[in-house]
Amino acid sequence: MNLLIVLIKIFLMIAFLMTMAVLLTWVERKQSAVMQDRIGANRADIFGLRLLGLFHPLADAVKLLTKEDFVPPSGERFLHGLAPWIAFTTALAAFAVIPFGPPIHLFGREIPLQVADPPIGILFVFVITGISIYGVVLAGWASGNRYGLLGALRGAAQTISYEVSMGLSIIGLLMVFGSLSPASISEAQGGLLFGFLPRWGVLVQPLAFLVFFTAAVAETKRIPFDLPEGESEIVGFFVEYSGMKFGMMWLGEFVEIVVMAALIAVLFFGGWQVPYLTPAGFAFPGGMMIALPRGLILGMQIAAFLGKVVFFCWLQMLVRWTLPRFRYDQLMRLGWKGLLPLSLLNILITGLVLLIGGT
Amino acid sequence: MKEGGTPQKTLTFLERFYLAEVLKGLWITGAHFFRNLLVHTGRALGVVKKRRGAVTIQYPEERRPIPPGYRARHRLLRREDGSPKCVACMMCPTICPARCIHIRAAESPDPTIEKYPVEFNIVLDRCVMCGLCVEACPVDAIRMDTGVVEMSAYDREEFVTGRDFLMESTPADERAEAEE
Numbered sequence: 032m033n034l035l036i037v038l039i040k041i042f043l044m045i046a047f048l049m050t051m052a053v054l055l056t057w058v059e060r061k062q063s064a065v066m067q068d069r070i071g072a073n074r075a076d077i078f079g080l081r082l083l084g085l086f087h088p089l090a091d092a093v094k095l096l097t098k099e100d101f102v103p104p105s106g107e108r109f110l111h112g113l114a115p116w117i118a119f120t121t122a123l124a125a126f127a128v129i130p131f132g133p134p135i136h137l138f139g140r141e142i143p144l145q146v147a148d149p150p151i152g153i154l155f156v157f158v159i160t161g162i163s164i165y166g167v168v169l170a171g172w173a174s175g176n177r178y179g180l181l182g183a184l185r186g187a188a189q190t191i192s193y194e195v196s197m198g199l200s201i202i203g204l205l206m207v208f209g210s211l212s213p214a215s216i217s218e219a220q221g222g223l224l225f226g227f228l229p230r231w232g233v234l235v236q237p238l239a240f241l242v243f244f245t246a247a248v249a250e251t252k253r254i255p256f257d258l259p260e261g262e263s264e265i266v267g268f269f270v271e272y273s274g275m276k277f278g279m280m281w282l283g284e285f286v287e288i289v290v291m292a293a294l295i296a297v298l299f300f301g302g303w304q305v306p307y308l309t310p311a312g313f314a315f316p317g318g319m320m321i322a323l324p325r326g327l328i329l330g331m332q333i334a335a336f337l338g339k340v341v342f343f344c345w346l347q348m349l350v351r352w353t354l355p356r357f358r359y360d361q362l363m364r365l366g367w368k369g370l371l372p373l374s375l376l377n378i379l380i381t382g383l384v385l386l387i388g389g390t
Numbered sequence: 391m392k393e394g395g396t397p398q399k400t401l402t403f404l405e406r407f408y409l410a411e412v413l414k415g416l417w418i419t420g421a422h423f424f425r426n427l428l429v430h431t432g433r434a435l436g437v438v439k440k441r442r443g444a445v446t447i448q449y450p451e452e453r454r455p456i457p458p459g460y461r462a463r464h465r466l467l468r469r470e471d472g473s474p475k476c477v478a479c480m481m482c483p484t485i486c487p488a489r490c491i492h493i494r495a496a497e498s499p500d501p502t503i504e505k506y507p508v509e510f511n512i513v514l515d516r517c518v519m520c521g522l523c524v525e526a527c528p529v530d531a532i533r534m535d536t537g538v539v540e541m542s543a544y545d546r547e548e549f550v551t552g553r554d555f556l557m558e559s560t561p562a563d564e565r566a567e568a569e570e
Contacts (some may be wrong), residue, residue, distance in 0.1 A: 065430070066423045080484040241409070353419040354412065365408075 036298065039147050041127075048126055052112040052285035053088045055344060059104045059285075060087065062345070063352045103271050104382060105146035105175030114173060115279035122286040125159040128152040130214045132303045133310075144303075144333070145214060152212040153205070156294060157198055160250060162191045163287075166261060167252075167268050170280070174271035182267035186259030189249060189362060193256075196370035197246035200239045203374075203381035204298055207235050215366030218300030221309070228318040229306040232299035238377045239300045242370050247291040249348060249366070251284060255354040292343030296336060299345075303336040446525055456537045456562060461521045463538040464551075465559035467531050474557060475531035478505040480534060482523035490516035491523060510553035514541050537562025 062083065062316075064071025073084040080086075102111050132144035149155055162185055171183020205211060208219045222230040233240045249256040260267035269280050296302060307315050308331065312322040323331075357365065404410050432438030448452060456462065467475040478495035494509040525534050536559045541551055 062423065064444070065426045066419045068422065068426060068443075070444045218434050335421070349416055349420055350412075353415045363560070 036140075037144060040144075043053070044146055045123060046087045046125055048123055048286050048289055051289045051340075051344070052282050054283040055288060055348075056088050056091065056281075057085055058344070058346055059192065059351075060084065062348050066349070066352050071130060073362035074318045079335075086109075092278070095242035099272035100274040100276060103175050104225050106271060107173040107175070110169050111271070112276070114166050114170035115276045115283070115323070116166075116169050118163060119164035119283040119286070121159050121166065122283040124295060125163075125268075126286075128155050128213050130265065130302060131336045132329060133218075134214075135329060143214060147247050148212055150212055152214070153201065153216075153298075154211060154312045156164070156290075157194065161194065166280075166283070170272065174268075176271050177269045177310045178266040179268050182213045182259050182261070182265070182270070183322065185359070186252060186268050188258060189252070189366075192363065193246040193249040193370070196242055196366060196374045200242035200246065201241050201298060201376065202311050203377045204232050204236050206378075206385060208232075213302070217243075217297055217304060220301040221304045223345060229301060229304065231301045232305075236299070236377065236381070238373060238380075242377065243298070243309040244295060245365075245370060247295060248347060249362075250290055251287045251347070253284070253288075253347070254351045254360075255356050256362065257356055258359060261356070263286035266385055288344055290345050291341065292340045292347065293336075295343050296339035300339050301335075303332040305331055305335045307331065308332070416471070458541070458563075461519050461524075461534040463514070463536045463541060463559065464517075464523070464532055464534050464556060464561070465509060465536050465561065466553065466556040467533065467558055471501075474506055474510070474553065475529055476507050476510060476527075477503060477529055477531070478507045481526040481528060481530060485522045485526040487520060487522065488516045488518045490514070507553055510556060512551050513549055514544060514551055514555065515543075515549040532556075533561070535561040535563070537565070 033071075061071045063069075071080055071084060072087045075081070075086040075090040077083065083261040091225075102108050128149065129149070130143065130145035134141050134143045156289055167168050167186040167190065169184045171179045171181075171186070173181070202217075208216045210219065216232075220229070220231050224230045224234055228234055254260050258265065260269070262344055270276060272280060307313050308328060309329065310325075312320060312328065398491055400450045425553060426443040429441050429443035432441075433443060469475050476500075478493055480495075483489070483491040483493055490513040492505075492509070492511040492513070493507045496504040496508045498504060500506075519534070521534055524534055538559070541549070
């Protein structure tokens, strides 16, 4: 029975991530178009029905599936095939510890709305994103292409550099909430700060949020941090990929965007918490109470989580279509001389505040 | 400052910090996003009429107006009785820099006219659309006012346009009037 529940949750999670990833390919085209006063892809139609270009992901899928799957003769066939799987599955797996709602009680069981809640939850995400570097490196190495290898090296250097500040930036947050489990971090953010502000991570740890968000964008390897890929000119680690293998790399990147958005929402924006919404209903700081039925509260909380995820996907797209790419030295300087000292400073300040003020 | 290159502005402290500038940039693009989204929704609901959410001209359906005097595909003019106005004087093939006009002349049945073209071929894929043939024509028999700018074919032979085809073409403004 427990196994069945977990399987259902895994299925729902993968369905959610894949839908979001596919929709994001559409959002990316349309959002960039709207930002640049254009219309964007709208030509794919089924029986003359265009639906604002929503069929383009479908057309993409057909195209990618029917394209030749090419492995360069100088490449390693096995590793070449393995790399997209690593890139794709690690992106999916990282979402396993993200809680998308409070635990629900169904048929006398308590079912947490997340696939797994290991006590080391956040560490698990970092481990998984650490493994995803292998996808990049293997893709570059197994292609037997010098440009691919160089792109992979840039990718590895970048991901490792930014993972350091990413990991350090949330130490302060973990100190405040005293837990590594995303579920209890979400739970803890339901409280109030000074009696009227929701105790969200971004309000407790604003500096950590800035560092984490920057590092998260760098982790997804998108503009302004797209040096590993640089499709149009510097050529990236997946030059030698075609067809659905390329499609998996590409989809994996979009899944990563969703995962990063979810992670930011969980760590810094209260996860499924709605401000002032307690399990009994709204409790505003003025003492006003609005009682609500349980199902409605649960629905609002899940909707709040999804809304936050969608917002941060949108924000990442906005960043991607606004900023130009960093030069390599600028990238390294920002990572090691900017974000790393800032995250260390953040730990120091948090420690001092906790030491002086108590918790 | 080095000589030659464009002088570089030194960055202020805030600009060196980068974050403020990033936010400014995001503000600009975000404002575009929301304004255009609002206009698009307004147009879809029929509330907004004048403003456009995008500068895009959706080409095959929408077209840019072709300005008068635009040199498009050629046409040959006719006399009142329908015979070609051209007198086969060979001015246009002479001046043509691309040498894409080929005329075969014959004696005209009309005693007042000396010659007329039996064949009048313009090889469109060699034509450079310079309009010199129009300038050179002494009898105003060739014009480039059809407004046809899409010239494509699967075969090079299809680009050789004959006399009758050129005479059947109509000027763009006449077609527009007929449509109205």
